[in-house]
Amino acid sequence: MSEQTPAGPGRRGPLTDGPPDPEHDSTAAYALDRSYVAGLTRRVVSSTGETVPVASPIGGTPLAHLPQSSPADVAEAFARARRSQAGWAATSLDQRAAALLRLHDLVLDRQEELIDLVVWESGKARKDAYLEVAHVALTARYYARTAHEHLDSRRVGGMFPVLTRAEVHRVPKGVVGIISPWNYPLTMALCDGIPALLAGNAVVAKPDAQTMLTALLAAQLLEEAGIPADAWQVVAGPGPEVGGAIVAHADYVCFTGSTATGRLIAQGCAERLIGCSLELGGKNPMLVLRDADVHRAAEGAVRAVFSNAGQLCVSMERLYVADQVYDRFVDAFVSRTQALTLGASQDWSVDMGSLISQAQLDTVTAHVEDAVAKGARVLTGGRHRPDLGPFVFEPTILEGVSADMTCFGQETFGPVVSLYRFHSEDEAVERANDGGYGLNASVWTRDGTRGRAIARRIRCGTVNVNEAYGATFGSLGAPMGGMRESGMGRRQGAEGIHRYTEAQSVATQRLVPIAPMFGMSEETNAKVLTASLRLLDKLGRA
Numbered sequence: 001m002s003e004q005t006p007a008g009p010g011r012r013g014p015l016t017d018g019p020p021d022p023e024h025d026s027t028a029a030y031a032l033d034r035s036y037v038a039g040l041t042r043r044v045v046s047s048t049g050e051t052v053p054v055a056s057p058i059g060g061t062p063l064a065h066l067p068q069s070s071p072a073d074v075a076e077a078f079a080r081a082r083r084s085q086a087g088w089a090a091t092s093l094d095q096r097a098a099a100l101l102r103l104h105d106l107v108l109d110r111q112e113e114l115i116d117l118v119v120w121e122s123g124k125a126r127k128d129a130y131l132e133v134a135h136v137a138l139t140a141r142y143y144a145r146t147a148h149e150h151l152d153s154r155r156v157g158g159m160f161p162v163l164t165r166a167e168v169h170r171v172p173k174g175v176v177g178i179i180s181p182w183n184y185p186l187t188m189a190l191c192d193g194i195p196a197l198l199a200g201n202a203v204v205a206k207p208d209a210q211t212m213l214t215a216l217l218a219a220q221l222l223e224e225a226g227i228p229a230d231a232w233q234v235v236a237g238p239g240p241e242v243g244g245a246i247v248a249h250a251d252y253v254c255f256t257g258s259t260a261t262g263r264l265i266a267q268g269c270a271e272r273l274i275g276c277s278l279e280l281g282g283k284n285p286m287l288v289l290r291d292a293d294v295h296r297a298a299e300g301a302v303r304a305v306f307s308n309a310g311q312l313c314v315s316m317e318r319l320y321v322a323d324q325v326y327d328r329f330v331d332a333f334v335s336r337t338q339a340l341t342l343g344a345s346q347d348w349s350v351d352m353g354s355l356i357s358q359a360q361l362d363t364v365t366a367h368v369e370d371a372v373a374k375g376a377r378v379l380t381g382g383r384h385r386p387d388l389g390p391f392v393f394e395p396t397i398l399e400g401v402s403a404d405m406t407c408f409g410q411e412t413f414g415p416v417v418s419l420y421r422f423h424s425e426d427e428a429v430e431r432a433n434d435g436g437y438g439l440n441a442s443v444w445t446r447d448g449t450r451g452r453a454i455a456r457r458i459r460c461g462t463v464n465v466n467e468a469y470g471a472t473f474g475s476l477g478a479p480m481g482g483m484r485e486s487g488m489g490r491r492q493g494a495e496g497i498h499r500y501t502e503a504q505s506v507a508t509q510r511l512v513p514i515a516p517m518f519g520m521s522e523e524t525n526a527k528v529l530t531a532s533l534r535l536l537d538k539l540g541r542a
Contacts, residue, residue: 031061031120032213040216044236045069045077054210057123057354057391058344066212069235074204074245077233081175081202084230089172089200093147096198099226100144103194104137106221114217116346118186121211123344123354123391128308132186135474136218139191142476143198143497150497151199157542158507160532165508170501172200173275177250179243179265181257182356183311183413185211190218192254192277193232195497197222202231204250206242210356250274252500256313259437259485266488277489277499279481281411282439283317285432286468287454288329289425290322292444296466298332301417304442304468306340306352306395310415311360314440314462314469317412319419320428326421330399333419334380337395344389355391355414364393364414367407371418376400381415409435429457438483442468459483461490 030037046067054063069077088096107114111133118129143150151170158164176196180188185207193203207215216234223229235242239261247253247268253276255265262278269276286304288297304316321329344354355361361384368382381396393415401408401418408418422428432441441460445451448465455463461481462472472478479490489499516525 031056031058031063032117037064037213040213040220041065041067043216043219043234044212045073045080045233046236047073047076052209054121054212056120057356058120058346058389060390061120063120064213066209066236069237069242071241071245074235074242075249077204077235078175078249080230081204081233084228085172085175085200085202088197088202088228088231093151093198095226096200097144097147100140100194100198103221103225103227104140104144106225107133107136107140110221114186114214117214117217118211119346119353121214122182122185122356123389124308124311125350125353126346126348127351128353129186132184135187136190136194138474138476139187139194139492142492143195146477147198150494151501156505159514161536161541163510163512164514165510167506169504169506170199170498171504173500173502174251175202175204175249176500177246177253178203178205179239179246179253179255179257180205180207180215182208182210183308183313185214186218188256189215190222192256192491192496196254196500197227197231199497199500201251201500202233204233204235204246206235206237206239206246209236209238212236244268247272252276254489254491254499255279259487262487275489275499277481277491278487279313279489279491280439280485280487281437282313282482282486283409283411283435283437284314284440284442284460285318285320285458286316286442287422287425287428287432287444288319288321288325289428289443289445289451289454290324291446292322292325292329293446294325294328295332297444298329298336300442300444300466300468301333302336302340305417306337306415307468309352309355309393310364310395310417311356311413312469314473316442316468317407317417318432319417320422320431321419322425322428323421323423330379330419334397337380337397340395342385342388342392342394344392352395352415353392354389355393357391360414361391361393364412364416367410367412367414368396368398368416371398371401371405371407374402374405376402376405376418379419411437425454429454433459436485439481439486440464440469440472461486 044067046069048068048070050068051065053065056063115129153167153169156166158166178192189207219232219234222232256279259280262280340351342352343350377399379397381394383394385392395415398418438459441458441463443451443454443465451465461483464471477493479493479495481490
């Protein structure tokens with residue numbers, strides 16, 4: 001595989017080499033301009049005076065000292081958000097939609113700045129960072145253009161035609177707590193909150209500590225687009241402390257992260273009788289059927305497995321390949337993987353970037369070493385590459401993985417995939433459904449009808465035919481989320497915005513009551529009502 005020399009810290013615009021920070025580090029060359037960082041970190045609700053240092057996966061370059069929030073700061077953030085929410089909900093739906101369209105334009109206009117910051121914080125390839133910009137723009141435009149479709153009050157059939165008028169309204173929950181992960185720091189920071197804002201809610205957001213600056217820039221762009229500053233509050237700090245405080249104050253919680261943490265959040269929400277949506281872990285399967293275009297499937301597998309260095313909830317970690325094409329597929333897949341350009345850099349030429357942290361590197365290394373020690377074969381990759389970046393790990397393809405190996409059933413969340421043969425499609429579907437996860441799957445075949453039929457048999461919230469994840473994730477009208485231990489609730493589509501509302505039914509009865517009238521006895525009223533029900537049935541009424 002090709003190699004890429006790590007780039008130095010200098011970039012365009014405000015993201016330039018800055019002077020050392022004499023207060024904290026008299027020797028470090030900072031990646032970001034100090035005043036630029038200060039402008040972002042002022043948005044964190046914090047009264048503690050405490051900060052934590054954050055460095056880039058690109059050469060360990062210092063980025064910022066981030067203010068930390070206390071539980072009292074979280075309470076203050078919710079108080080500000082509640083005061084703002086009432087006025088925001090009172091604005092017209094068209095005004096809220098217009099703000100989202102301005103956000104659409106802003107993220108496209110400011111994409112270079114956003115991409116730079118995402119790459120500095122996450123170490124991902126620049127092309128993967130661009131996809132975050134595109135997804136935020138897609139989400140903002142989709143919800144702005146479909147606002148009335150999802151949120152307008154609607155008439156429904158009343159108990160009696162003409163006599164009963166019934167309508168359903170969508171009422172905002174209030175203040176939504178959003179806890180977002182580090183792997184997609186822009187899209188996960190914004191895309192769950194965009195429909196919450198459109199529905200008239202305010203938001204208190206807790207981004208991951210490793211990628212706070214991107215989330216803070218996103219908050220700045222929301223304000224520039226016309227969202228009231230207090231309607232989107234940002235807090236920072238340890239998950240158990242700050243996350244627990246969010247659950248304690250929110251009217252609804254949206255969480256993306258591990259299944260273990262998701263269970264704790266669900267328990268906390270259940271205690272308070274509030275709703276939550278959870279997008280959790282996955283061990284996603286890809287099926288290459290006997291009639292698949294082998295070269296197209298191999299190219300798709302590279303994107304399916306190694307995009308964002310495998311740090312993607314919907315990426316593939318299990319590849320099941322039909323006997324008839326197995327050898328040809330493996331040759332093509334290995335060859336394409338070895339051609340990838342690796343590095344920790346801001347350059348567009350990098351195909352696969354860095355893991356985000358030492359912890360992530362340790363997990364990936366442990367999974368590979370455990371598999372090899374127990375008999376798995378490394379077809380390519382398998383090595384840490386500190387010469388390219390502190391957390392760069394080669395894209396790795398394993399064969400001969402068995403159930404006693406850690407990577408067989410546990411999520412690796414890195415650039416590692418296991419290959420398996422299958423003999424029949426029934427067997428492939430059964431093996432794809434093994435385990436407790438059910439987030440995303442992929443099916444490759446020349447026969448779209450057959451592929452869709454197999455997709456419906458796989459117990460995953462999204463299944464892509466002849467694509468890895470982009471077809472469902474980029475189709476904003478299609479809900480996205482997990483089954484089983486991969487979560488509950490959905491983002492995108494109608495479900496992605498209705499989760500942030502309460503359905504309120506209002507019915508008006510005209511002329512006659514739904515009760516005995518004119519001195520009628522209860523027995524006679526029952527007979528009249530029975531006759532009415534039979535008549536409505538004959539008329540075909542619902």
